[in-house]
Amino acid sequence: MSGYIVLGDWGTTRLRLFRVENGVVTDRAFGDGIGTPGIVPEAVLRAALGPWLAAGAPEAIRLCGMVGARDGWREVPYAECPASRDDWFAAATDLTLDGVPVSIMAGLACADADGVPDVMRGEETQLYGALALSPELATGRHIVILPGTHSKWAVIEDGAITGFRTILTGELFALLRTHSTLARGLAAGDAGVEAEGFAAGLARAETGVLSALFGARAMQLRGGKTPDWALGYLSGLVIGGEIVEMRAMLGGAGRVTIIGDPRLADRYAAAFAQGRTAVRRLDGDACVLAGLS
Amino acid sequence: MSGYIVLGDWGTTRLRLFRVENGVVTDRAFGDGIGTPGIVPEAVLRAALGPWLAAGAPEAIRLCGMVGARDGWREVPYAECPASRDDWFAAATDLTLDGVPVSIMAGLACADADGVPDVMRGEETQLYGALALSPELATGRHIVILPGTHSKWAVIEDGAITGFRTILTGELFALLRTHSTLARGLAAGDAGVEAEGFAAGLARAETGVLSALFGARAMQLRGGKTPDWALGYLSGLVIGGEIVEMRAMLGGAGRVTIIGDPRLADRYAAAFAQGRTAVRRLDGDACVLAGLS
Numbered sequence: 001m002s003g004y005i006v007l008g009d010w011g012t013t014r015l016r017l018f019r020v021e022n023g024v025v026t027d028r029a030f031g032d033g034i035g036t037p038g039i040v041p042e043a044v045l046r047a048a049l050g051p052w053l054a055a056g057a058p059e060a061i062r063l064c065g066m067v068g069a070r071d072g073w074r075e076v077p078y079a080e081c082p083a084s085r086d087d088w089f090a091a092a093t094d095l096t097l098d099g100v101p102v103s104i105m106a107g108l109a110c111a112d113a114d115g116v117p118d119v120m121r122g123e124e125t126q127l128y129g130a131l132a133l134s135p136e137l138a139t140g141r142h143i144v145i146l147p148g149t150h151s152k153w154a155v156i157e158d159g160a161i162t163g164f165r166t167i168l169t170g171e172l173f174a175l176l177r178t179h180s181t182l183a184r185g186l187a188a189g190d191a192g193v194e195a196e197g198f199a200a201g202l203a204r205a206e207t208g209v210l211s212a213l214f215g216a217r218a219m220q221l222r223g224g225k226t227p228d229w230a231l232g233y234l235s236g237l238v239i240g241g242e243i244v245e246m247r248a249m250l251g252g253a254g255r256v257t258i259i260g261d262p263r264l265a266d267r268y269a270a271a272f273a274q275g276r277t278a279v280r281r282l283d284g285d286a287c288v289l290a291g292l293s
Numbered sequence: 294m295s296g297y298i299v300l301g302d303w304g305t306t307r308l309r310l311f312r313v314e315n316g317v318v319t320d321r322a323f324g325d326g327i328g329t330p331g332i333v334p335e336a337v338l339r340a341a342l343g344p345w346l347a348a349g350a351p352e353a354i355r356l357c358g359m360v361g362a363r364d365g366w367r368e369v370p371y372a373e374c375p376a377s378r379d380d381w382f383a384a385a386t387d388l389t390l391d392g393v394p395v396s397i398m399a400g401l402a403c404a405d406a407d408g409v410p411d412v413m414r415g416e417e418t419q420l421y422g423a424l425a426l427s428p429e430l431a432t433g434r435h436i437v438i439l440p441g442t443h444s445k446w447a448v449i450e451d452g453a454i455t456g457f458r459t460i461l462t463g464e465l466f467a468l469l470r471t472h473s474t475l476a477r478g479l480a481a482g483d484a485g486v487e488a489e490g491f492a493a494g495l496a497r498a499e500t501g502v503l504s505a506l507f508g509a510r511a512m513q514l515r516g517g518k519t520p521d522w523a524l525g526y527l528s529g530l531v532i533g534g535e536i537v538e539m540r541a542m543l544g545g546a547g548r549v550t551i552i553g554d555p556r557l558a559d560r561y562a563a564a565f566a567q568g569r570t571a572v573r574r575l576d577g578d579a580c581v582l583a584g585l586s
Contacts, residue, residue: 078515109515111515116497116508116511116512116516117508117511117512117514117515117516118507118508118511119511119514119515150474150507165504165507166507166511167503167504167506167507168473168474168475168503168506168507169503171473171474172503172506175468175469175472175473176468178472179468179471179472180461180464180468181443181461181464182461204409207538208537208538209502209503209538210460210461210462210465210502210531210534210535210538211458211460211535211538211539213460213461213465214411214443214458214459214460214461215409215410215411218409218410218411218412218459219409219410221410221412222371222402222404222410222412223409223410238503241503242503242504244501245500245501245502245503245504246504
């Protein structure tokens with residue numbers, strides 16, 4: 001027995017592996033994302049494991065993320081919500097790599113009250129990790145948010161994920177920043193001015209995002225604002241818009257859990273502070289590890 | 294006297310000129326947009342006029358659009374709302390080209406009740422044209438909509454433009470269609486299926502656009518929908534979202550006027566039909582000509 005296992009998050013753009021021995025991460029390794037054109041998954045995984053194999057093969061490998069998508073290594077059917085952690089584990093697909101057992105975890109699928117579907121692959125691992133790390137999430141109804149390119153808002157009820165919604169907030173911001181006519185001269189040089197723009201964008205989002213986007217330009221032309229301000233304004237608009245649209249999911253909850261990048265979590269916390277919603281935060285990597293363990 | 298004048302719309306991407314004799318358009322000409330890198334406006338205008346000059350120089354040239362912007366040929370300060378047609382004409386800037394008087398029309402600027410500014414350059418010409426063509430717009434309060442890349446909703450009160458709002462509906466649709474992760478495989482091969490998606494998008498827009506965008510993908514993965522459907526869905530979402538956010542501007546108005554591209558106007562008419570708002574349409578070119586005449 002080599003005495004270690006390998007846990008990993010294999011997304012579209014990156015493979016991240018954790019070497020875990022007696023419950024402790026002893027090393028990390030990286031490799032190409034599963035969406036890399038022409039990728040040979042076995043070869044990428046062997047290369048990433050390479051240095052660790054000198055001490056023997058791992059006892060097991062467990063992977064989450066787009067590795068289990070139709071265009072991944074092996075398609076793993078979605079587990080259907082409501083899904084407890086046990087349901088999710090049972091939905092994994094097992095294979096082997098050079099004799100080592102490999103589990104590819106399932107994504108989750110749900111449908112809202114109108115039958116509109118949604119899916120996730122990878123984020124569910126962090127959600128189950130949050131459950132493992134936070135006993136208070138195991139009973140009652142809780143909202144957990146993973147902000148990002150595709151933000152996810154999930155409802156956890158009595159320890160099971162009962163539903164969720166994907167919002168393209170980060171992607172929309174990137175599109176506006178990179179490709180739109182609003183992008184001209186957008187900058188982020190003055191953090192104070194950007195924060196002022198962010199607050200203005202949050203406030204405007206209450207009355208609609210689409211009709212407020214052009215304000216990023218008009219406020220420069222006629223309102224004396226700078227490109228720094230406009231960048232913050234757009235960020236405030238899309239994050240504020242996400243929260244406005246998803247507010248109904250909160251129900252009576254006066255508290256949300258946010259998993260992920262600290263800087264982004266700061267922005268969400270600022271937005272929630274306006275609505276007097278308390279925020280607790282969890283580290284993304286800690287949640288991935290707890291979810292896969 | 295050569296007996297003709299030249300009216301023109303000189304936007305960022307295109308110059309369109311109309312040769313007008315005794316109130317009738319006798320010919321059209323085209324040239325590079327004023328946003329073309331390295332453009333020499335005088336040279337482009339001379340080249341476009343070229344064939345007409347054989348019959349003598351025009352008596353006057355009147356141009357609207359981005360030609361009057363800071364990066365245009367000559368910056369013309371915005372006329373401030375409320376602005377009657379007379380106010381707008383008075384705000385034009387006059388110059389000459391080879392001895393021919395040239396008027397460059399002003400754009401309009403406004404501020405909403407919160408002091409948030411907005412601007413237009415070019416669309417005001419169509420609005421004043423609509424007023425000239427439609428006596429019923431000259432008294433009372435009316436809403437006129439110019440759908441497009443940057444949709445404009447304008448309020449006309451007793452013959453003056455009193456305010457307006459820019460919504461980036463067409464640009465957002467183009468960004469989503471061209472650059473987003475939703476774009477993969479989007480198609481428009483089956484008009485019937487696309488129309489079904491459009492109706493679904495319109496309906497979803499009522500409860501929020503941002504949180505419904507990912508549905509374009511999820512409904513293909515899990516709802517049995519096709520790329521044609523998804524394209525229509527996204528179009529319905531952004532147009533529906535525009536109307537939802539702007540509904541307050543309608544006030545009690547049970548009728549709107551739409552100026553522009555017939556196919557796009559069809560979509561807006563379908564959306565307004567759901568809200569039992571009557572739509573009358575005006576031709577975009579007819580409005581440009583009436584506005585400049």
